[in-house]
Amino acid sequence: MVSRAEAAPTVGVLALQGGVAEHAELLEKLGAAVRLVRRPGDLEGLDGLVLPGGESTTIDRLTRIFGLREPLIAAVREGLPVLGTCAGLILLSTEVEDPAAGQQVLGLIDVTVRRNAFGPQVDSAEAELPWTPAGGGAATVTAAFIRAPEVIRLGDGVEACSVLVDADGRRRVVGVRSGAVTGVSFHPELTGDGTVHAEFLEQVREHAGARV
Numbered sequence: 001m002v003s004r005a006e007a008a009p010t011v012g013v014l015a016l017q018g019g020v021a022e023h024a025e026l027l028e029k030l031g032a033a034v035r036l037v038r039r040p041g042d043l044e045g046l047d048g049l050v051l052p053g054g055e056s057t058t059i060d061r062l063t064r065i066f067g068l069r070e071p072l073i074a075a076v077r078e079g080l081p082v083l084g085t086c087a088g089l090i091l092l093s094t095e096v097e098d099p100a101a102g103q104q105v106l107g108l109i110d111v112t113v114r115r116n117a118f119g120p121q122v123d124s125a126e127a128e129l130p131w132t133p134a135g136g137g138a139a140t141v142t143a144a145f146i147r148a149p150e151v152i153r154l155g156d157g158v159e160a161c162s163v164l165v166d167a168d169g170r171r172r173v174v175g176v177r178s179g180a181v182t183g184v185s186f187h188p189e190l191t192g193d194g195t196v197h198a199e200f201l202e203q204v205r206e207h208a209g210a211r212v
């Protein structure tokens with residue numbers, strides 16, 4: 001029998017709206033079994049969860065309509081590793097500087113984000129981003145920026161794992177991690193760069209192994 005730790009980990013991709021397929025494809029390529037998450041029962045037994053990009057206000061609304069909001073928060077608080085990209089990062093945050101009317105966030109990583117923070121020159125462009133792996137060192141990620149948010153406040157215990165230096169020399173945080181929660185402003189799944197997802201899957205495998 002294959003033990004739980006050796007088997008492919010099961011990673012959920014929140015599939016209410018947004019760029020779901022590209023995440024699923026990349027995760028499968030990296031050895032995960034993917035489950036699309038649309039209702040609370042879909043969260044059961046997951047080893048990790050991805051919140052895709054899209055429109056954070058729509059995803060927020062749909063998580064509430066489908067009764068996913070509270071079980072998702074509970075699962076991550078219990079230690080389920082989660083990766084949010086773009087709108088997914090906005091959802092993970094504790095605060096949005098410029099929320100749409102009635103917009104709620106999940107409050108799972110103590111950061112404040114500014115939506116649509118990059119101008120047209122960076123927007124929708126492919127960029128080479130610096131990436132600090134969890135264990136230290138330096139890497140780069142090729143990713144797309146699409147109406148990307150910026151992290152403008154990092155709470156205690158939150159580390160910046162990707163920082164852009166713009167033309168004016170300003171440091172702009174576009175990747176954060178705290179424990180099992182990672183959020184990035186950009187879309188590595190759109191270029192197929194597996195750096196961020198592979199690191200996430202390491203965390204997922206550790207989490208799955210610890211539960212055997």
Ligand code: GLN
Nearest residue numbers: 053054055056086087147
């Ligand atoms: N600006 C979008 C939002 O507020 C995010 C864009 C994206 O996910 N590509 O949700």
